[in-house]
Amino acid sequence: MDHPDTPLNPSAAPQPPAGETTKAVTAGIEPPAFEKATIVVQSGDFDKLQSAFIISNGALAMGMEVSLYFTFWGLTRLKKDGGLDSGPLSKMNMLGLGKWMVKRRMKKAGAVSLERLAQDFKELGGKIFACDMTMAIMGIKAEDLRQDLIEEYCSVGTYIEEARHSTITLFI
């Protein structure tokens, strides 16, 4: 049975006004609505996307809200015809040989795919924002992108507005 409206669901938690600290412990289980991680995903490298989603899913699992801002090379990984995991390794890619080896070792170690990480991210209430300037520069239309993953299209102002209220903010 699903209980989406219980306080464990951060999106259901009442949002305190900006700048005000509260101890939101209604029913003893509500994470403070403030605890937020905001991450810019600028890189399209396979290993960096892996890091971004693992950190995000950890943060969501530990009760934080998470927003990922996909821009530039990161955004190209959200293209329908691109494939989330189609990027090269940031180091030692060796024309794909290095990546092939890393993927094989990941499989052996039981590491999950980027697609699985992205699905878990959505299920736990994470939000993905797509940079509209990158879309204009690269000639990417909304219908070219994975709209099943994207929450909103925006630019820097939305990122700053979230980042200034975040306890974790990273640029990957």
Added chain:
Amino acid sequence: MADTSLDVRGETCPVPLVEVRKALRKAAPGDVLEVVGTHPSSKKEIPMAVKALGLELLSVEEEGDTWTIRIRR
């Protein structure tokens, strides 16, 4: 007695943590969740998440490579 059981044996970072959170979201307040796993860091980190979520950690037991954590939502 646990109301829900979760088996994450063989799963690695961040799956045990994520699956615990998913199971807790589905549980009703007061329900007990029992998680069995083998990923070493998760044995420490699931209790951290339980604390961060303000829930009750009932027990952490270990036998060989396998740990069992019980949580009350």
